[in-house]
Amino acid sequence: MKLINSLMKKKVLFIPENITRLYLDIKGYLPQKRFYQFRKAWVLNNLIKGPKKRRDFQRKYGYVLPGVINISPTEKCNLRCLGCYSSSYNRREDMAIDKMEKIILEAKNLGIFFIGILGGEPLLRKDIFPLFERNKEVAFRISTNGTLVDSDILNSLKRAGNVVLFFSLEGFEQETDFWRGKGVFQEIQKNMLLLKQNRILFGFSALLHARNRDIIISEDFLDLMENLGNKFGIYFPYGPVGENQYYELVMDKEELKRSYEKLESFEPNYSILILNKEGFYKPKKALNYILNQGCQAGLSVHITPEGHVEPCNGIQFYTENIFEKSLDGILKSPFYREIFSAVQRNERRCLAIHEPLQALEIVEKHKAKSSNKNSFSNLFRYAQIISQKPLCGGLNSRINKELTKDEQI
Numbered sequence: 001m002k003l004i005n006s007l008m009k010k011k012v013l014f015i016p017e018n019i020t021r022l023y024l025d026i027k028g029y030l031p032q033k034r035f036y037q038f039r040k041a042w043v044l045n046n047l048i049k050g051p052k053k054r055r056d057f058q059r060k061y062g063y064v065l066p067g068v069i070n071i072s073p074t075e076k077c078n079l080r081c082l083g084c085y086s087s088s089y090n091r092r093e094d095m096a097i098d099k100m101e102k103i104i105l106e107a108k109n110l111g112i113f114f115i116g117i118l119g120g121e122p123l124l125r126k127d128i129f130p131l132f133e134r135n136k137e138v139a140f141r142i143s144t145n146g147t148l149v150d151s152d153i154l155n156s157l158k159r160a161g162n163v164v165l166f167f168s169l170e171g172f173e174q175e176t177d178f179w180r181g182k183g184v185f186q187e188i189q190k191n192m193l194l195l196k197q198n199r200i201l202f203g204f205s206a207l208l209h210a211r212n213r214d215i216i217i218s219e220d221f222l223d224l225m226e227n228l229g230n231k232f233g234i235y236f237p238y239g240p241v242g243e244n245q246y247y248e249l250v251m252d253k254e255e256l257k258r259s260y261e262k263l264e265s266f267e268p269n270y271s272i273l274i275l276n277k278e279g280f281y282k283p284k285k286a287l288n289y290i291l292n293q294g295c296q297a298g299l300s301v302h303i304t305p306e307g308h309v310e311p312c313n314g315i316q317f318y319t320e321n322i323f324e325k326s327l328d329g330i331l332k333s334p335f336y337r338e339i340f341s342a343v344q345r346n347e348r349r350c351l352a353i354h355e356p357l358q359a360l361e362i363v364e365k366h367k368a369k370s371s372n373k374n375s376f377s378n379l380f381r382y383a384q385i386i387s388q389k390p391l392c393g394g395l396n397s398r399i400n401k402e403l404t405k406d407e408q409i
Contacts, residue, residue, distance in 0.1 A: 025271050026231060030161065030199055037161025038201065041139040045113040053111025063332050064340065068300035069107045070116035070313065071100060073128055075305060077121040079145050081180045083207075083249070085313050086120055087242040088372040095305040097131060099323065103303065104135055106327040116141045118302065118313065123148040129156035132163050141166055143205055145180065146188040149195070157200045166205040166234065167192060171215040172224070179207070189228060196229030203232025203272075208259065209249035210238075217259045219266055226270055234275045235263075239314050239353040240382050243374065247385055250353060301336065308371050311339040314352035315359055316375040317368035335366040356383035 023043075027035050046067075054065045075089040104115060115138055122128065123144050132140050139162055146167040157163060169176045173185040195202045204225050206216045215221060216235070225233060237256055238249045251259070263274065302313040307323040309330050310316055320330040330336070342351055342358050351359040360383050362368075363376070370376050 022271065022273060026201070029231070030201065034158070034161035034199070037136055041113065041137055041162035042164075045137050046139040050111045050113040057111060061332070063337060065110055065112065065328075065331060066300045067112065068114045068116055069103065069112055069327075070118050070300055070302040071095070071103060072118045072120060072302065072304055072313075073100060073122055073125045075120040076124055077119060077145070078124065078147065079121070079180055079184065081145070083179070083238065083240075083242060083244055083246055085239070085241040085316075086118075087244070088316075088374040088378075089120075089304065090306065090372065091120065093305050094125065095303075095307070097127060099307070100128070100131060101134075103322055103327065104131070104138060108135075108138065110328055113137065114139045114141070116143065116300070118143050121145055121148065123153060126152060126156075129153070129160065132156075132160045136160070136162050138162060140164070143168060145184065146191050147184060149191040154194065154198060154200075157195070158198060161201075164232065165195065165200075165202040166232070167202065168205045168207070170207050170209075171212045171221065175212050175215055192228040192230065201231055202229065203234065204230050205234045205236060208235045208237050208251065208256075209246075210251050210255065211249060213251065213255070213259045217263050222266065222270055222272065226272055230272055232273050232275070235260075237350065237353060239350060241314055241316065241352065241378060245378060245382065247382065253349070253354065301331070304371055308369075309336075310371055311336055312352075314350060315339065315363075315379075316371040317363045318371055319366055319368050335362070335368055338362050338366070352379065357387050359383075 026038065030038060050067065054067070058064055072086070072089075072095070074094045075086050075091045076094070077084075077086070077091075080087075107113070107115065117128065117140060121144065122142055132138075133156075140160075142163060142165050144165055144167060146165075146169070149165075157165070167188050168180075169185065169188055170179045176185040176188070177183065192202065206221075208216060222233075237251055238246075240247055240250060300312065302310040303322055304310065304318075307321045308318040309320050309322055310318050317335075319335040320333055322330065339351070339359070339362055342355070342362060343349070346355055346358070349355065356379050360376075360379055363379075
């Protein structure tokens with residue numbers, strides 16, 4: 001219980017009195033060896049050792065390090081989902097394993113023990129699993145569409161207790177299949193049950209928008225997720241990025257607040273740690289395991305297969321490349337620091353969704369490059385809609401240039 005007491009003193013989770021119950025629930029669920037791997041990576045290193053090392057770094061050098069590094073080893077995917085944030089990226093190039101290994105080593109040296117694996121569909125890259133086994137002290141979260149779990153991946157997950165899969169979905173069968181394709185929801189359910197039978201940790205990643213909020217913010221949905229074996233859940237508000245933008249699906253501040261208040265009102269009978277990806281909502285009660293993270297731009301970064309370092313996968317711009325500069329050198333660069341400051345000023349709300357004009361102005365100020373052919377034009381058009389007035393000056397000049405040339409991405 002010494003470890004639990006340490007976590008409670010640090011208030012690592014939003015609800016300290018629930019830490020013991022959640023921790024013991026996971027301990028009883030996982031086989032012993034896998035639990036020790038999970039505890040070392042996710043609890044000892046990610047929640048205790050890492051933050052201490054980053055605080056020491058901040059006191060010495062004067063700037064905040066992120067707690068998470070997100071890496072996309074590929075942008076290839078076996079599905080073509082509506083509103084996909086990665087659909088405009090170059091899908092020809094993958095990141096080599098040795099380059100991923102170098103990023104992870106630099107992150108560990110800085111006290112960053114949480115690595116998110118995004119895409120595209122990362123399970124297309126089976127060659128990344130030995131990397132997880134070689135770095136057992138690191139916590140890896142894999143975001144997947146859930147359709148590619150086979151016996152090879154299952155066996156890899158059995159060996160790697162430091163890896164947690166997060167299945168992406170939009171609700172039940174009707175909502176998920178409409179967004180992702182026929183049969184996807186049934187495949188997700190099947191693979192969730194497969195992982196549950198093999199006592200492998202996993203969670204759900206739910207895209208929250210104006211048309212599904214009453215479906216995924218419901219006890220029926222959480223009942224299903226818990227019955228299928230999910231121990232974690234993340235709610236991501238929809239943002240208009242990628243090839244196709246659906247502006248009518250964007251939820252404003254008050255709509256998101258009401259949805260999260262509804263989530264909090266449910267009876268305290270779920271053993272799922274729920275993370276809300278917005279910063280202005282503060283839960284009032286201690287009923288459920290609700291951890292309010294807020295926007296992670298500046299507190300995490302996203303690295304594309306080409307090595308471009310973005311503030312997040314919603315602000316698809318970069319000024320630095322990880323293959324050309326050290327990670328700590330990149331993280332103190334002015335572009336990333338100013339994005340982080342803007343997020344803090346806006347109550348940790350997503351800039352790309354709620355303050356796109358601010359994001360654009362920072363992009364233009366630092367002459368940040370577009371990560372894909374639609375980065376600037378998509379954010380520019382959305383900012384015009386949000387601001388309800390034409391944009392001018394340097395922003396207008398740049399949009400004219402970018403709409404009349406082919407970018408070499």
